[in-house]
Amino acid sequence: MKMVQDQEQIRKGPWTEQEDFQLVCFVGLFGDRRWDFIAKVSGLNRTGKSCRLRWVNYLHPDLKRGKMTPQEERLVLELHSKWGNRWSRIARKLPGRTDNEIKNYWRTHMRKKAQEKKRAMSPSSSSSNCSSSSNITTTEGGESFYDTGGKKPKASSGGKKTGGGDEVKEHEKREQREYSLDDIWKDINLPEVSSIVPVYDGNLSSCPLMASPRPWEYCSDSLWKMDLEEESKNMFLPTPSGDHQFLSCYEYGKASLTG
DNA sequence: AACGCTATCAACCGCCTTTGC
DNA sequence: GGCAAAGGCGGTTGATAGCGT
Incomplete structure (x- = not known):
């Protein structure tokens, strides 16, 4: 056994706001394709798959939220x-x-x-109107497909807490969930980068990093093959203070945008 | 107020496909 | 054409909010 570097440990479980923010930032820089690369250089200690999933299912700016119409x-x-x-x-x-x-x-x-x-x-019940359910017949065995058999009582797999706001009321928690993403997108519109693109007004296209000519669109594929990985690693050295990571990111994004 | 059950959502896992070498 | 790595997809699980008793 040797000292395992922190970076080697793959994080699992819920994403923190900070991780979200970081991911959004890196996707803004490198695009939503190179997940393994992003996972590596972002210092998130997540798998590429995990990053992709988080982006696709939660962070993607085009996502609708709320109930299905x-x-x-x-x-x-x-x-x-x-x-x-x-x-x-x-x-x-x-x-x-x-x-x-x-x-x-x-x-x-x-x-x-x-x-x-x-x-x-059940015998006593009247004929149901599963009228539309006829098109659901694909899954007539279907019952089994959604019947996961319920949850097994299992010792809670600790470490699942995001670490932020354990005591938040449920309502607040919900809001927090929705807010956090918003927050991220708002935060991305730091004054520092607002010189690149106007204020983020809730519209994704105004987001500096997602603005139409996206950073990665400036660069041909081969460009990314440079020692970017190394550079990025240096930029994102985990700092105890945390926040500065993001600033570096913006700086980098800025550099990419402005050449 | 406490408890149990259900619904919902986020995240992981494993397999399959695609892509690059 | 074969192989390996990465990405994508569908299935499943676990946590928790919400509701009823």
Whole structure:
């Protein structure tokens, strides 16, 4: 056994605001493709996959939030009847929605349907109107697909807490969740970089790092093959103070933008 | 007020596909 | 064409908020 560097330890579990911020920043710089690279140079100690997932499912600026509209619900039903569990494919037809979201929605939806069905099957119940459920038949065995058998009682796998705001009220927590992302995008619009692009007004395109000619679009692929990794590593040396990492990031972003 | 159950969401895992060498 | 690495996808799990008893 030898001393394992902190960097070698892959972090798991919920993302902190700081990590989110960091990820957004790096995606802004390098684009949303090179996840392994981003994972490495960002110093997040996450896997590329994890970074991608976080971005796609939560941080992506084009994401819609909130409940599915009836139209969306209908579309999901329709598309699912066509394509089955091709969540990502379905998601592509619903701008702003992620496959994960749709998947979750579907599971919930199906569970409800299943319960209705069961009730309908029970002798005393009147004929149900699973009218639209006919298109759900893809999953007639379906019940099993969403029936995960419930949760197993398991010792809580500690370390899952994000470390921030343990005592926040549930409502606040919820808000915090929604806020935090907003916050990130707002924060990105630091005055320091606002000289590059005007104030972030809630519109993604005004976000400095996501502004239309994105940094990575300036550079050909080969450019990134330089010793960027090394450089970035140096830039993002984990500092106890934390905040300065981001400033470095902005500086770097600025440099990329301005040449 | 306390407890239990359900719904919802975020995240991980493993497999498959794509891409680069 | 074969191999390895990275990315993408679908399935599953775990935590927690919300609601009913």
